Amino acid sequence: MTFTQPTFLSQLLRDLRARIKKKILRNYEEPWMKMRELDIIREVLYKLQPGRCLEWGSGYSTIYFPKIQKSITAWHAIEHHPGWAETVRTKSKDDRIHLHAISPDDPEYFQFKGKYGPKLEGTYNDFKSYIDFPISLEGKFDFIFIDGRARKDCLKLAFDLISEKGVVIVHDANRDNYFSDLPPFNSFIRFTDFRQHRKEGGIWIGRKSKPVSDILHVETHEALWKKHNFLAQIFFLR
Numbered sequence: 001m002t003f004t005q006p007t008f009l010s011q012l013l014r015d016l017r018a019r020i021k022k023k024i025l026r027n028y029e030e031p032w033m034k035m036r037e038l039d040i041i042r043e044v045l046y047k048l049q050p051g052r053c054l055e056w057g058s059g060y061s062t063i064y065f066p067k068i069q070k071s072i073t074a075w076h077a078i079e080h081h082p083g084w085a086e087t088v089r090t091k092s093k094d095d096r097i098h099l100h101a102i103s104p105d106d107p108e109y110f111q112f113k114g115k116y117g118p119k120l121e122g123t124y125n126d127f128k129s130y131i132d133f134p135i136s137l138e139g140k141f142d143f144i145f146i147d148g149r150a151r152k153d154c155l156k157l158a159f160d161l162i163s164e165k166g167v168v169i170v171h172d173a174n175r176d177n178y179f180s181d182l183p184p185f186n187s188f189i190r191f192t193d194f195r196q197h198r199k200e201g202g203i204w205i206g207r208k209s210k211p212v213s214d215i216l217h218v219e220t221h222e223a224l225w226k227k228h229n230f231l232a233q234i235f236f237l238r
Helices: 008-024 035-048 060-068 082-091 128-137 151-161 218-234
Strands: 052-056 074-079 097-101 141-146 162-171 187-191 203-207
Touching (some): 008 218, 035 141, 035 187, 060 082, 074 082, 187 218
Parallel strands (some): 052 141
Antiparallel strands (some): 162 203, 187 203
16 A cells, blocks of 8 residues: 545545445445545554554454555454444455454343434443453554444553554544543544534544654644534534
């Protein structure tokens, strides 16, 4: 993978193209996130050159990131929904990808039909096996991507699992509750946007002992996010 710093216009055009593809293509298999989020992850992967990686919450990211980053030696994805895990598994043809289906510990979890809230997100008791499963894989990870259930508890464990050079990324970082009582990460930065009331979007990047600025041109992305938020205000986006 090569990486060039994105521009505001390029992100807008790629977002538009992605929206069109999702509507007309049945097999659209790229991560469902804004390009300003995806560009951050791509830059981190390119500069970090990770080997062993971990992901809570599988999806098209499980297929996409190992495909574009050849330094990855193993990508372990943990998924709470057995049916979705099987869907991703059938689409994955990469021997480096290891998909682990770990169902919730609460047998009634899938009967919950409410809107976003603590129960839908999942508590530690709901997802203890899912959260703690990476301990059984033994060893540290260079890159950890958190985009599934019980993200706050996954983030706490990620601090113990990440290597000294490694990076932890949390998607949907607009949700404030993920980042109360953070483990003692040496360096971290959080990008939020106008979707805060919908509890989606945003991204958080943290490192255990090294600066985030070593693997991300922070000023560039701050400027890009500022422009996107300004555009959203002009068009009253919510």
